[in-house]
Amino acid sequence: MATRRFRTEESIAAERGTRQRVEPLLERHGIEVTGRRLIERGTAVTQVIEARLDALPIRMHVRLCWRRDGRNPREQLYSAAQLKARLDQGGWEQTLANVMNRHVREGHSHLLLVQDSKEGFALAALVPSKALGAIWERQRSISADLMARGLSGTLVQNHATNGASPTLWLQDDRFRETGAVARALWDWPGVINVLKLPRVPSIERDTDTLDDLVGQEDPGRDAAERRPQLRSGYPRNPKVRALVIERSGGQCESPGCGEGRSYPGFLDVHHILGVDVSDRPWTCVALCPNCHREAHFAPEKEAINASLAAFAVRFGAIGQ
Incomplete structure (x- = not known):
């Protein structure tokens, strides 16, 4: 039987498009982007964004959930992000420890977990790196309890250990009780729901993008006096x-x-x-x-x- 290709040209292009739109998403919700780093190794991409949130500097590692592209009729009901591409030698706990150590070593104060779709971003969680282990353990405990009590529907694997590496869940509405797993993340102290932050109107952003529109001249003058003006803008x-x-x-x-x-x-x-x-x-x-x-x-x-x-x-x- 032929092995299914995990990374297609279509999925790689979709990921590029999502990553390009992460910074504007942050800016729209009042998070000032101050720096960026993007490294591509084959099809693997590492994206790190430096920003200010309420005047405090943060450094976030961006990790994408799978994209909702319409192929799965139930895709609106659940969302999760694996914390690493594959399980390390030593099992789940060792893999999680390695992930956390890496973020400490590279100075990542947060993970930004984002769920994209054809309609735009559906979910975006800013998670303190130091809380990853505790949140993962809490989600694993809740999932195990639901399974033990027969409240996990048809699920047969623990949420936190369902995949190739430790997984954090942003949503699971497939069954009545499984939403408790995702709520453990959103209710954790310090976790920020980016999409619920106040939006900054685009007209107030320090950008002259609207100048791309034709016909923006002021229609309210006749025989105006010519005066010199000094105006800053972004070069095109x-x-x-x-x-x-x-x-x-x-x-x-x-x-x-x-x-x-x-x-x-x-x-x-x-x-x-x-x-x-x-x-x-x-x-x-x-x-x-x-x-x-x-x-x-x-x-x-x-x-x-x-x-x-x-x-x-x-x-x-x-x-x-």
Whole structure:
């Protein structure tokens, strides 16, 4: 029997898109990103983000849960993240100890566990590194108790030891009582639900991304007096714009649109992550004016930009 491929080109591209959107997610919820490190070894990626939360410096290691992509009809009911790719010699406890020692050694104050989906981020937990062991033990204890009392439904393996390495659960609503396992994480002192932090309106962010929109001139002046102005902004590489426009073939790259005109200047180049975060061909798309405004102002703009990011990431790679 042929071995199923664990890492496909599609899954690798999806992971790249998710990792590109983590920093904007943090910024939207008031966590100021101050530094980053991204290392790729084959298909394995290590992502570390330095930030400030309530003026306190933090250094987080980003670990992704599996992505909700619509292939599993029950995927909305559960979410978990393995703490390592595989079990170390010495078993579950030794593997967990090795994970914690690594985070201490590399100065990671937190783990950021994120669950992505086609509609955007579904879950994001900021977990103190020093609490990993205690949370894992608590989830294992709760799962064992549920199984002993016959309250774990059809599950036959302990939540914490179900997989190739120690696992932390962010959600399990498959059965009436199993949600208690995930609640052990969310209720732990110091764990932060990022998605429940107050949102910072995009217009207040220190970015001039909205300047990508055409037709933003002030309509309220006639024969105005010319005055010198000093304005700061983020530089845009004209080569990036030219490459994106050429790539589009003159048609809007928003899925299902394809609107175009024969004259130049019809398409905008939209910075999916914000021009302050990235000005690259694989983080930009060519959009017609209608789709561009949808990407900035529609109620479902997060899902729109998640879809655009999944499209654009195919034209490059993180770390280039």
